[in-house]
Amino acid sequence: MRPDDVRLDGVRLDGIRLGVDLGGTKIEAIALAGDGRELARRRVATPRHDYEAGVAAIAALVAQVEADAGSPPLATPVGFGIPGSPSPASGLIRNANSTWLNGRPLQRDLEAALGRPALIANDANCLAASEATDGAGADARVVWAVILGTGVGSGLAIDRRPLTGRNAIAGEWGHMPLPGMSDAEAAGHACYCGRSGCVETFLSGPAFARDHVASLRADGRPAPDVMTAQQVIAAMRAGDRLAQASYHRYLDRLARGLGAVVNVLDPDAIVLGGGMANVDELYADLPAAMTPHIFSDVFDTPVRKAAHGDSSGVRGAAWLWKQA
Known part of the structure; x- marks a missing residue:
């Protein structure tokens, strides 16, 4: 295994990185190279107040961005920023102003729809991580x-x-x-x-x-x-x-x-x-x-x-x- 070929549960973590921002009005997905270069990006409107349609839209969007970036299907885990956070006690989403997410097992459902691991974080934490990594901070x-x-x-x-x-x-x-x-x-x-x-x-x-x-x-x-x-x-x-x-x-x-x-x-x-x-x-x-x-x-x-x-x-x- 190459030093940069890092894997988690058999999933490759180096190279292309996929992220999804699940907002109240739009869902955006991006593929980044390991050095932060943008390889592909797409947006779709959020199916508001329709949880199942939202999960399906995310799965389709990730597949499109992955294909645009030239990444093999299912090769990369996905990070998600959401307006809320998973409860550390139950794993269910709480505190989301996109209220149709609250009380839902979003990580479980996304992993099932995508066929790979997912990480979920609050969207403001994602903003902080982005700007601290290669942005204004x-x-x-x-x-x-x-x-x-x-x-x-x-x-x-x-x-x-x-x-x-x-x-x-x-x-x-x-x-x-x-x-x-x-x-x-x-x-x-x-x-x-x-x-x-x-x-x-x-x-x-x-x-x-x-x-x-x-x-x-x-x-x-x-x-x-x-x-x-x-x-x-x-x-x-x-x-x-x-x-x-x-x-x-x-x-x-x-x-x-x-x-x-x-x-x-x-x-x-x-x-x-x-x-x-x-x-x-x-x-x-x-x-x-x-x-x-x-x-x-x-x-x-x-x-x-x-x-x-x-x-x-x-x-x-x-x-x-x-x-x-």
């Missing part, structure tokens, strides 16, 4: 990766390896209460997790847009029932007064949320992913906004955009077997 020992998308979460990587934690919940920042809530914020929206005041209900893209719609109505302006975060940011950049105020409320809330964790963790780098991470103004504005919330006489932790964009999570999923 590659020069840092402790990387805190934050997802600001349809949902909100975070993951930790130390020396390029994701930190899962004893109960497999390390980094579940999205379901901490927003620090320093005002009376109005404390009366805010209920979260799907059953609590209220969660960071996710303030800092997700939909929450940002919902907050702006409420401000339009309070000002007596006509407002659509639904707006996107991109529409609010476009209005902010065009000079709209209320959109600018909505952005500054978001900035303040994000600074409070990030600052609380920096006081506990003191990471070497903070990496932002998800749709709101594409708001470039945040990188100029966050250091000053965070500083009052940091229990230190100096705050120089870099806040960076994910180098691999919205494909960082799927790259991290592909690295899972290497890290395991």
